[in-house]
Structure formats: C-alpha cells, structure tokens
Amino acid sequence: MENTPFGVLLWDANMKLIYCSKEAAAKFACTPDDLLYKPINLLQFVHEEDAPAVAALITEIASGRKNHNESLNRNLTKEGAVIYCQWYNSALRDDQGKVVNILSLFQDVTAQVDTQLALKKSQQRLSLAFNSAIDPMWLIRVEGPNAFRFETINHAFTKVTGWTPEQVEGQPIEKIMPESSHELVRRKYNEALTTGKIIDYVEEAQHPSGIKYGEIRVIPIRGESGEPMRILGIANDITEKVHLQKKLDAEHEIRSRQITSAAIKGQESERSKVSRELHDNVNQVLTTVKLYVELCIDQKIDADAILPKCAAYLDNTINEIRHLSKQLSAPSLGSMNFRETLTELIDSLRASTQIDVALEFTKLHFSEMEGELHLTIYRVAQEQITNIIKYAKADRVHISLKENSSLLYFTITDDGIGFDLSQKRQGIGITNMQSRVEILNGHFQIITSPGNGTRLEVEIPVIIEGDVCYAEQTVLNMPSA
Template sequence: MELRILMLEDDATDAELVQRSLHGHDLNPVFMVVSSAIEYTRALQEFKPAVILADNSLPQFDAKEALRYLQEKKIHIPFIMVTGTMSEEFAVHIIKKGADDYILKNSLVRLPSAIQAALRHHETEREKENAISQLVVSERNYRVLVERITDAFIALDNEWRYTYINPQAATLIHKTPEEVMGKSVWEIFPEAVGSSTYQAMMRAFQEQCYQTNEDYFAPLNLWQENHIYPSPDGISMFIRDISERKRLQLELMEQKRREQQRLTATALAAQERERNAIAVELHDNVNQILVGTNLLLTIMRDNPEKGKELLHSCMDSIREAISENRKIAHELVTPDLETEGLLEQLNKLVGNMLAPAGIQVKIEQEGFQENGLTADQKLALYRIFQEQCANIIKYAGATEVLFRFRRMEEKYIILIADNGKGAEPADLHKGIGLHNISARINVLDGRSAIHTAPGQGFRLEINLPIQ
C-alpha cells in the first residue's frame, strides 16, 4: 500500500533530498510538493495525504499556518516539521501547538522512524475516538445503556465533578444523585486522595489511556474493581463491588494458613514422637545392655579371678550395643536417593525391617520410572514406606506384604498391601503414623486412600502427580 506524503517545500533540491531519505524503509512513499496556501488546501482535498512534511522557511505560508489550517478543518493526520534551522524554543512551541515531531534537514536519517511513530500514534488516537463515538452515539442511548448495566457507573468532568451517577453507584457510596451532582469527587471523599484509585484516575485523564485497578476504601468498607475510560472532557468509570470475592479470597488464605499450621504442628509432633522413640530405644535396649556390661566389669574389678570367665560376656554385650546403635542410626539417617534409587533403598528397608520379622515381601512395577519423581517426593515416599513397615510390624500380624508401583497417565499409583488382621475403618483416624503419612502426601499435592476391614488385611494406595 502506498503512503501519500504532502510536502510543503519551496526548494526543489531539499525536496529531492527528503524524498531520497524515505526510499527503502518499507514506506512505499508517493510525494506531492506544494509551496503556497492555495496549493496546500487543494492538495488536502484532492491528493488526500496520509502525512504532511512542512518546511518553516516559506516566505508567504509557513508551517504554523499550515498546522493551524489542519486543526481548524479537524483533519487528523501526522504533521512533521522538516526544516533547515530551528531554535529549541520554537521547536517546543510547535510541538505544543500540535505538531507530531520536527526534523532538521541535516538529520534526515531520523525521518523514516519519525513518520512511522507518528502514523502509529494517530492510528491509536483514531481507534480511541472510534471507540468513544461508538459508546456514546447519543446522550439518550448512552444514559439508557448506563441505567441498565449492573455495575456502578459514574461520569466526571475535567474538574473531577460528578456529571452522572447511576442508581447502582449511588447505592454503593450511600449517597443520592442530588447529593453528589456538580460536586468534586475529592470533596465528597477526601480520604481517597493519594489512594491507588486516585492515582489510576489521574493517570487515565493525564495520559488519556484506559486504566483498571483494585482498591480497598475503608470509609465505605468497600473492595472495588475500577475500569476507567478517559476523554478530553473527563472520565467515565465503572465500579464493581468485589468485597465478597475478596472476603472469600481472605478466607481461603486463612484456610491455607491454618492448614500450614496444622502440617507444621504435625511435623513437630512427629519429631517429638521420633525423639521419644529414640529415647525409649536407648533406654530400653542400649542403656540396659551397657548397664549390664558395667555390672559385669564391676564384678571383674572386685573379683579378678572371674575376669576370664566374664570377659566374653562383656564383649558380647558391647557388640549387641553397637548393633542396636547402628539399627537406630539406620532408621534416622536420610537415605542417599541419588546414588541408589528408591526401589534399591526400599529393598534394603524391607530387608532390615520386615525380613527379620519373617514377613515375605513382593515388589512389582509397571511403567514406573523414578526420574518422574522429584527429590522431595522420593524422600517422602521412603519415609512413608518406613512408617508403614513399622505399622505392619507393630499391628498387622501379617506374613506377606506387596509393594506395587504403576504409572497411569500423569500420575504414579503406589500400593502397599498386607494380609494381616486389618482394622476397623472408624478407628483409622486414631493412628498417629497414618496421620504422618497423610500429611506427607498432602504436602506433595498427592492423594491417598485406605481399604481395610477386620480380617481382610490393609491396603494403602498413594497417587502422586508426575512433575
């Protein structure tokens, strides 16, 4: 598509230089050069330019007059000064009067980008004007539309005075239209000055661009969502009451906070139980073995002749204490799940916990790949296996345990099932170990299900999303 450029220039050489500077920039320019007011006005009607480039040094018709004529006729096209010399004061003056830009003839390299920027700016302004004209085709239709909308709506002039307020807005601010019409919004609501809404309204009007924001206005106990549409005469503003939505959001945040507190409390309680368990193990096993060994050593001290007889018993006791200590350490230490995979660690775990209890273990897998699990998920699963193995040893009376790993679509399904005596479903909430398992799964955004009944074994199914 060609770009019609009207040049107001009386120097043919300068005109040719300007034209050359615009070739090869995806503009596809077509030029018309005029040098008088008559030619200029005729070209506007017949040539219908998309851009005007005006020199300011013409003797009888300068750029200021050309720009003023455009504005009088309400012709909205880019107007750029292209001149040999220009003072900074004059440049500021002509821009304030409405020119889009100015280019010195010794800096024509900037002209293509200046034209493109001016075209974009005018296109944006044209779209805004079209949108506004479509919204307010007539005052009557406009008011009917506003009366029917469900959101609150107000219109303010350029002095921030109410020119319109619909019934919904009047209800929202607890005022009648008569109380606010013609008055400044900042006079009625001085507490709003400086607020987020105040800044959004100022920015919309000063920059003549749409703004939206959310804000809380304490005097009305109101959370509001604002949509602000500016015009040269003021602003139109749609206000939506989002107090209920915010209340629900705050409730949800509070629920999450309480859930996090519950999980933290569960974790702390688990730590305390773990510490108590360690203390019991140390007291009932290691400490008793060492007390017995100390007693034997005391006898040996007081009766040296019995030393040879008791020495082997002391050594056996010390070896037993070392074994118990290693057992406790193995249960506490974080497994190295990077060097050895989760299934390898599970094999070690059941070998250390279930096998000594005479329980047969079977591990099955179907499409299971550990690389779909994060490090946190692997560690959580290991602790769950550890907890459930302890539950099976303590409560199940089982002889067989099955671990099954499957992948189904975008999740992993892990089953731990035993053939033990099962439990009453109503009693499951009493189990601290099961609470720990559930908390670990919830933290990882997973789900769990338990299937059990007296005499029918125990099945724990875990679903974890693939990361």
C-alpha cells in the same frame, strides 16, 4: 420578500392563499401556481398526527385571539415526503382591528431536526447501555484542579454500593467516597487527565452496602466546544474474590501451622523413641557389660567365661545402634535410588518377621527420583511398615509403585486385622505421612475396616524430565533462572 431564506405565505381572512414565494413553493416541491387561490386541504400538506395542533393554531390566529404564534411540525411535499418546518404566523389587521390577512414565514429545519433526533437516539442507546451494564459505572465532571463532581451513575453502581442517584449525582467525590480513598482517587483521576490514557487501579472502599473491593478503570473524555472534561469510571467488583482469597490464605496458614506442628511432634516422637531404645536396651546392656568388667577386674568372677558374653552383648548393642541410625537417616540419592531403598526396606521386614512381602514396580518411565519425592515415598513406606509390624497381625503385604498420566501412585496393602478408622484416633505417624504427601500437593488416604486389612493410597502429581521423576509442586516452587 423573494430574497429571504424563509418561505413566505400570505392568506386572506378565509384562509385562501393569495401569495406564495418561490422559496415556499420549492420547499413543497411545487410552483406558486399550484397553490395560489385554490382550496387547501390541510392533510395534503400537514402530517396527519400534527394536523389537529396546526388547525388549532390557524383558528387561534384567524379568530384574532392571538396576533402571533409559532410551531414546529411535520409537513408534506407534493410527492408526500415528510419535512420539518418551523412556522411563524402573524395576524394583519385593518384600522378597525379586524384580521384581514395572515402572514406565515417558515423554514425547512429537517436537517437540524434529523440531527437532534439522531443525537437523542444515540443518547438513549448510550443511556441504555450505561444502565444495562453489569459493572458499576459513573461519569465525573472535571471542575478544576482536584475538583471532581459526580454527574451520573448507573443502576449497577447503586446495586453494588448502595448509593442512590439522588444521593450521588451532583455531589463532589469527597462526599461519596471514603476519606481513605480521596488521595488515591484524585491522583489516578489527575494521571488520566494529564496523560490522556486509561488508568487502572484497585480500590478498597466503605459504602452503604459494606466494604467493597474493585478493579477500577478510569477513562478521560475530552470536552468539545468549551465543554469541561469528564472522566468515565468503570468498576469490576472483586469483593467476593478478595474474601475467597483471604479465606484460602487463612486456611493455608492454618494448614501450614498444622504441618509444622505435626513435623515438630514427629521429631519429638522420634526423639522419645530413640530415648526409650537407648534407655531400655542400649543403656541396660552397657550397664551389664560394665558390671561384668568390674567384677572381672576385681577377680570376683571367671573372666574367661564372662568376657565372651560381654563381647556378644557389645555386638548386639552395636547392631541396635546401627538399626536406630538407619531408621533416623534419610536415604541418600547419591548412593541409592528409590528401587534400592524400598527393596532394602522390604528385605529388613522379611528378615525380622514371617510376613510374605511383595514389591511391584509398574509402568515407571524413569529410573531416578528427585530427593524430596524419594524421601516422602521412603518415609511413608517406613512408617506404614512399622505400623503393620506393630498392629496389623498380617500374613501378606503388597507394595506397589506405578506412574500414569503424570500421577505417581504408591499403595501398601496388608491382609491384617484392620481397624475402625472412625473410632481410632489418628496418631502422629499417620498425620506425618499425610503431611508429607500434602506438602507435595498429593492425596493421602487410608482404607480399612475391622477384619478386612488396611490399604494405604498415595497419589502425587509428577513431572518426568529425562530419566528423573520430580514432584510437580517441587518444580513449580523452583526459582526461575
């Protein structure tokens, strides 16, 4: 019995140890003489938590109720160290069937138990991390070509999709994922298995909780010792982000249509204005001149008196047409910069009205302005000056253009009669000004009230490169070189 790897103990009917192999004594860090023929205190060699169960097993064998039993319990060495032992106990009987001896074979399995406990703890930690993750996670067992089955899911998976573990675990993916996703999911899973790499993709899927959008990551896990391969799936739920983006896209589309509509209305308004001017002024004058010329030809009136009047009428008509042309044409950066165009606009206001106008340029770190930005400032100024002449009854107007912290500030302030912004319907002119500013990602505001004048404020993000000021939005939209 000394050649066996087991420790061997032989007890008499009174549970006194009458044989102890060297292997058995060594496992308890003592010699056989330390144990033989001496009273044994169970708590001396058995962990106190396991002692009641061990005592019951001893009684079971010693009483003859069982011939064999076995147990795994914690034992104590002579120094008090804890070891795990697997015990196999057998009753030895005489010819009358009476138990005369008990044979115990045991093996130190501490290393195996420690490994199992470490593995169990590791699995518990993994399970805790798996189920504590805020992102949905799932484990897929690979059962063959295009054969994938859910092995487990975490709590977040249930929370996001509405699927419970009872519904999902053990099911093939086709029973859980919508049919529209089958081909995509199989292709991505096979790509991960074939390449051994992490694969990312975006998926839209219908679940019990509704349509969900997810950024999916699948990680191949190679099996060991003949175990099948597995795939770990992780999803970042981007449903809210997708819905928000769709909402923003829809709002952008609506805004684009509004801007287009405003631009078309503005064009129609300008055409109507030109039509009225041509009909009411130019056409009437030309008709009068034509009538005078015909009368002169027929010698029905004094040509010397009438022809100078016709020339004067024609001069006025030429000036009227020139004025209409200037209103319709955009300023040319090739010939005039923003200072010149605004100054010319102010000069025309001073020449045609009694309004006191002040134009101020403050802290401008540039001398030229990019075309679209220049045109926006010019058109806003042109429209607001027209509004002031028509409606404001103002005595003084202050126009300011300044730049600070990558923002261009443009204001037009008058001391006129003002108006109730909540009561007055916003006309096409104001809509056009606002649309032009917002196209450049700017902010447009009118501040007014009855009797307190009107202040127009424009803020546009800008970028200054060299000596030229660009609208930031224009630079961002420029194609890459």
